[in-house]
Amino acid sequence: MLLEVMLVAALQAGAHPAQRTMREAPKPRASVKTPARKRPVRKVSRKTGPRVVIDAGHGGPDGGGPIQLNGKTREKDITLQVALKVGELLSARGVDVIYTRTRDTLIALADRGKIANQANADVFVSIHVNAANPHWRDPEAARGFETYFLAEAKTEDARRVEDMENESVRFEADADVSANDPLSFILRDMEQNQYLRESSDFAEIVQRRLARIHPGPNRGVKQAGFRVLLTAFMPAVLVEIGFGTNPTEAQYLASQIKQQQIARAVADATTEYLERYQRRVGGSAGTAPGTHE
């Protein structure tokens, strides 16, 4: 809870100091490639429901974190199973669903966001399974769910998850090296800043919905510099649905019935967010599920 209070205060105070400095400085123009801010106008002919990108974490040679189960199941399997269930539920509600992957394949982190941008999506949801730091006193004991939005990592624990999820980049043969450059990070972070509030609101809703069904502790809304969220210029969250390193939670995460409950909570949160967002901005996020323009 304390973290949330700090977060709200930080958001109200504006950006972190680095961002403030950058904002005051004259913005470099020609040298910095920035994506277009305005979303393209949608073609009238297209049926315009809200559009959601569901991103199953990892895939292919990038198995993600361990799942303390049978030695075979990896994070990438659980994330795909849950992501497909979320998508199925949202599709049934008239949401236009786009997956970054629907099978066991590697998609570069930067491409996941690009997929979302090209699709002109309204929100981006990335599904992951957490792993305890082996240096913790009792790593197997760590349990619970947390939702991240893109911003500078604020705590050591957030940095741990950031490093872990960004690790995927080493599986990519042609990874964008500029993503390692702190300046380009800050500039892209500024682009993302307009979605900070939206993304943190969305993350709050996800946590609240998950708290109703998840047996693990609510670890709260957190912020970190995830590469996968860096390139998605829309409200974007990354959900860690539980710890694969905790044997009880690993079993929970692998259960089809529990996966369905988790998926429903994430789908409900997405629908709730889209409805709220639509009310606030007057419909530019597409029509609410089940309604027509």
Ligand SMILES: [Zn+2]
């Ligand atoms: Zn992951």
